[in-house]
Amino acid sequence: MLRKLLTTLTILGGLLAFQGSAHAESACIGCHKKVTPGIVEQFLSGKMGKAGIDCSACHGSDHTTMTDYSKAKMPTPDTCKKCHPVQVEQFRAGKHDLGWIAFKAMPMVSHQPKAIVGDGYKGCSGCHKIGKKPPEEMAHYRYGNAQCDACHTRHAFSKAEALSPRACSNCHMGFDHPQWEMYMSAKHGIIWAIDGEKPNGRAPTCQYCHMPEGTHTVVTPWGFLALRLPTKENVLALIKVAPQLEKELRSLAEKLPSGHYVDLDDDPQWTLDRAIILQGIGVLDEKFQPTERLEVVLKARVVRGPEEFNKLRIAMKKRCYTCHSKPYIDKQFRAADEIIKAADHEFAKAIRAVQDLYRDGILQKPPGWKYAPDILQFYDNPTSVEQKLYLIFLEYRQRAFQGAFHISNDYSHWYGWAPLKETVVEILEKAKEMRELHQLKTSSK
Ligand code: HEC
Ligand code: HEC
Ligand code: HEC
Ligand code: HEC
Ligand code: HEC
Ligand code: HEC
Ligand code: HEC
Ligand code: HEC
Incomplete structure (x- = not known):
């Protein structure tokens, strides 16, 4: 109740600040009825138009003629914040706000056309503009800094649509x-x-x-890639089954948060499989020590530690309890976690086979690459086995677990788990062939 009242007061305050321009038909609207009638009509059909807000509330008042429109400003969430501080603050605390820096952190981005990754917005950048740009990029991009229009499209800005x-x-x-x-x-x-x-x-x-x-703060426990930080306890438990790695694992454990994950946790084989996946994306090095990529991953909040994971998981389950029983839902979540675990095991087998090709000199690290295999190079990977690793990572493994959480059996199984297993077989077979060919070549020298 109090929050509603506060919201109303902020909006009224905002309105007062823009009082001067709150005429039924401002100069902007008068001229734009001729220039861009669709925009005026849509704006006036929405709540903000009906409340008497003017175009200048978001675009400023510097542009006034048929030719000086480059002076019109383009809004950012800070423009909306004057009247909607609650939503803007919530949004800033969630993952949508990080969408831009997360995608820009991918090593393959720098070698794609600007139309795909820059202000052409014809690919990655078209979706990821929901995230906040760093100031230098924001100043350089005229369009696409508004973020909020991802769900409330202009110029209706409707709640029902969102x-x-x-x-x-x-x-x-x-x-x-x-x-x-x-x-x-x-x-x-x-x-x-x-x-x-x-x-x-x-x-x-x-x-x-x-x-x-x-709430405008979106974030899930596992996230997009179903990665999470191994805990100190996870890694120490692994030493018992992989004593040959004790030195490396103790050093890694020191750098990790302590704790346990709710639902599925603490299976040493799974910890090992997941450590291999982290190597495959260059977050852990060959000695299982964190690389500089871990910093990037933490900054973009791609992975969560046990405290945040557990809090989010419990909150999500509570949402389900409004319509389902607790035991029914708990079983659903454990089953979905099992899918991640099984997929990780298959995936790690395939990554290992490719790591061995590099270790044995059958594959050479491409010039300029820091890590190899480097699954984060996506479709820029140099060999078919690595292209397949990327498909497992972004397509099949994703569908297997995301489909489990969203209760789509067909996606989870036939578009996820099934091609995942098929592809692992293909990678192992191809790696064997490459090895045989290599041996043939070196023995004939
Ligand atoms: C005398 C006519 C006129 C007036 C008054 C006017 N505009 Fe415009 N505006 C234009 C024209 C013409 C364009 C260019 C549209 C085009 O070429 O399709 C434009 C473009 C724009 C653009 C888009 C700029 C871009 O780079 O894409 C915005 C935003 C805009 N006007 C907002 C406003 C606001 C806010 C006001 C009032 C402060 C206003 N206009 C007043 C004629 C006018
Ligand atoms: C000058 C103050 C002001 C600014 C700036 C402003 N708004 Fe609003 N907004 C309002 C008012 C007033 C309402 C209507 C409230 C009502 O009628 O309940 C509103 C309502 C809304 C609604 C709800 C519409 C519905 O269908 O219920 C959305 C969504 C919205 N604004 C988004 C935005 C976005 C996004 C921005 C920035 C691009 C923005 N607003 C900037 C004042 C403002
Ligand atoms: C069709 C829209 C779309 C395109 C195109 C797209 N993405 Fe995404 N991207 C998303 C969505 C939506 C998510 C969040 C998905 C999820 O959490 O399941 C996401 C997530 C990500 C993440 C993970 C962020 C995190 O914190 O987990 C990265 C990194 C990423 N995308 C990079 C890219 C790159 C690089 C490209 C282009 C090569 C690209 N994306 C193309 C929509 C898109
Ligand atoms: C609540 C904020 C808000 C108000 C009020 C507003 N706009 Fe916009 N306008 C936006 C946003 C957001 C964009 C997209 C900017 C971007 O892509 O960076 C935009 C873009 C535009 C564009 C260029 C893009 C296009 O689709 O052609 C024009 C022209 C424009 N507005 C005209 C107007 C006019 C005319 C009015 C008044 C009738 C108006 N705007 C009122 C938020 C607003
Ligand atoms: C991911 C989609 C999404 C994005 C992005 C988004 N919103 Fe919303 N917004 C919603 C949804 C959904 C609702 C309805 C929430 C509800 O009432 O349950 C909403 C409601 C609102 C309302 C109406 C609140 C009320 O109850 O009257 C305002 C104002 C608003 N959003 C402003 C913003 C602003 C400002 C931004 C940018 C910081 C933004 N939204 C970005 C989805 C979004
Ligand atoms: C019944 C509740 C529910 C509905 C409806 C739902 N989700 Fe989810 N979503 C979940 C759960 C549960 C997770 C996994 C949570 C975890 O990590 O423990 C999830 C995860 C996600 C993720 C992270 C990656 C993933 O897929 O695991 C994104 C992004 C997402 N959902 C978007 C959406 C979108 C978009 C829709 C609508 C088209 C949607 N969700 C519908 C419950 C739901
Ligand atoms: C303009 C594209 C776009 C739209 C529209 C959009 N999202 Fe997203 N969403 C993204 C991107 C990109 C990410 C990844 C951001 C990151 O993690 O860096 C994301 C991330 C998420 C996440 C967090 C997943 C995680 O890693 O934990 C959830 C949940 C989510 N979106 C739900 C929604 C819902 C619900 C809607 C509709 C109301 C919606 N999104 C609309 C692009 C979009
Ligand atoms: C608003 C109510 C509501 C919420 C919240 C909700 N569900 Fe459901 N769910 C339903 C309804 C209704 C059905 C259909 C019942 C049936 O299958 O007979 C259903 C069906 C299901 C099914 C059976 C689907 C099938 O194909 O057999 C599962 C599993 C499920 N929900 C899991 C979840 C999970 C997990 C969450 C939380 C992430 C959740 N639900 C949240 C209403 C809800």
């Missing part, structure tokens, strides 16, 4: 994160659609589970 799962579907779809397709092929999405796409019906929407009480 409450529909469709508002997430242009980004959360496709190759490596088909949440929209998984949701729509799971009972939750099917019921939502059959019941007329209402925001608060019998079945939950994306927003119900991920933006509870309308």
Whole structure:
């Protein structure tokens, strides 16, 4: 109640600050009815237009003629913050705000066309502009700094639109994160659609589970890549089964947070498999010690430690308990964690086979690369076995576990687990061939 009142007061304050421009028809609107009638119509149909807010509230008042429009400013969330501080602060605390720096941190980004990774917005940058740019890039990009228009598209800026799962579907779809397709092929999405796409019906929407009480802070326990920090306890338990690595593991354990993860945890084989995956993406070196990439990963909050993971997991389960029983849901989460564990085991086998090719000199590290194999080079990888590692990492493993959490059996199994296993067989077979060919070549020298 108090929060609602405070929100109303802030908005009123904001309105007063813009009083001078709150005419029914300002100069901006008058001229733009002719220049861009669609924009004016859409804006006036939304709540802000109806409340008498003017174009100048977001674009400033410097541009006034037919030719000086380069003086019009483009908004950022700080523009909205004057009137909507709560949503902006919540948004800044969540993962959406980190979308830009996370994608820019990928080593393959620097060798793609600007249209794909820059202000052409025809690929990675088109989706990742939901994140905040560092100041130097923001100053350089005229468009695409608004962030909030990812779900409340201009110029209607509608709450109803943002409450529909469709508002997430242009980004959360496709190759490596088909949440929209998984949701729509799971009972939750099917019921939502059959019941007329209402925001608060019998079945939950994306927003119900991920933006509870309308919070703009989105973040999940496992995250996009189902990576998390191994804990001190995880690593020490591994020493018992891999004593030959004791020195390296003790040194690694010292650098890690202490604790246990809720649901599935503390299986030494799993810890080892996951350490190999971290090597495959260059976050741990060959001696299992953190590289400088760990800093980047922590800065972009790609991985979580036990404290944050457990808090988020418990909160997410509480969301499910509103419609399901506790034991039913607890079983669901453990089963989904089991999928990650099984997928990690298969994946680690394949990474190992490729690591061995490098170790034995059958493959050579490409010039300029710091790590090899380096799965984060995605489709810029030099050999077919490494291309396949990248497919497992971003496509098959992702679908296997994301589908399990979103209850899409087809995605989880036929688009995830099945091709994952198939691809591991292909990698092992190909690695064997490469090894044989190499032996043939070296013995004939
Ligand atoms: C006399 C007519 C006129 C007035 C008054 C006017 N504009 Fe414009 N505005 C234009 C024209 C023309 C363009 C360019 C549109 C085009 O070429 O499609 C433009 C473009 C814009 C753009 C887009 C700029 C870009 O780089 O894409 C914004 C934003 C804008 N106006 C906002 C405003 C605001 C805010 C006001 C009031 C402070 C305003 N306009 C007043 C005529 C006007
Ligand atoms: C000058 C103050 C002001 C600024 C700046 C402002 N808003 Fe608003 N906003 C309002 C007012 C007033 C309302 C209407 C509140 C109501 O009627 O409940 C509103 C409502 C909204 C709503 C709810 C619409 C609905 O359908 O219920 C959204 C979403 C929104 N604004 C987004 C934004 C975004 C995004 C920005 C920045 C790009 C922004 N606002 C900038 C004052 C502002
Ligand atoms: C269709 C929109 C879209 C495109 C294109 C896209 N991404 Fe993403 N990206 C997303 C979404 C949505 C997520 C979050 C998915 C999830 O959490 O399951 C994401 C997540 C990521 C993450 C993980 C961030 C984290 O903290 O876990 C990285 C890194 C990333 N993308 C990099 C890239 C790169 C590099 C490209 C281009 C080569 C790219 N993305 C292309 C939408 C896109
Ligand atoms: C609540 C904030 C807000 C208000 C008020 C607002 N705009 Fe915008 N406008 C935006 C955002 C956000 C963008 C997208 C900027 C970007 O891509 O960086 C935008 C972009 C534009 C563009 C260029 C992009 C395009 O789609 O052509 C024009 C033209 C424009 N606005 C005109 C107007 C006019 C005319 C009004 C008043 C009727 C208005 N705006 C009111 C937020 C606002
Ligand atoms: C990921 C999608 C998404 C993004 C991005 C987003 N919003 Fe929202 N917004 C929503 C949803 C969903 C709601 C409805 C929440 C509810 O009532 O349950 C909402 C509601 C709102 C409301 C109306 C609050 C009310 O109850 O009247 C405002 C204002 C608002 N958002 C502002 C913003 C601002 C400012 C930004 C940028 C910092 C932003 N939003 C970015 C999804 C989004
Ligand atoms: C019934 C609740 C629920 C609904 C509905 C739902 N999700 Fe999820 N979502 C989850 C759970 C549970 C996880 C995994 C949580 C964890 O890591 O423990 C998750 C994870 C995610 C992730 C992280 C990567 C992943 O897929 O595991 C993203 C991104 C995401 N959901 C987006 C969406 C989008 C977009 C929609 C709608 C199209 C949606 N979700 C619908 C519960 C839901
Ligand atoms: C413009 C594209 C875009 C839209 C629209 C969008 N997202 Fe995202 N979302 C992303 C990107 C990119 C990321 C990854 C950010 C990062 O982690 O660096 C992401 C991350 C997330 C995450 C965090 C996953 C994690 O790693 O924990 C959740 C949850 C999520 N989005 C839910 C939603 C929901 C729900 C909606 C719709 C209401 C939505 N998103 C709309 C692009 C989008
Ligand atoms: C708003 C209510 C609601 C919430 C919240 C909710 N569910 Fe459901 N769920 C339903 C309904 C309704 C069904 C359909 C019942 C059926 O399958 O007979 C369902 C079905 C399911 C099913 C069975 C699907 C199948 O294909 O057999 C699972 C598993 C499930 N939900 C898990 C979850 C999980 C996990 C969460 C939290 C992340 C969750 N649900 C949150 C309403 C909800």
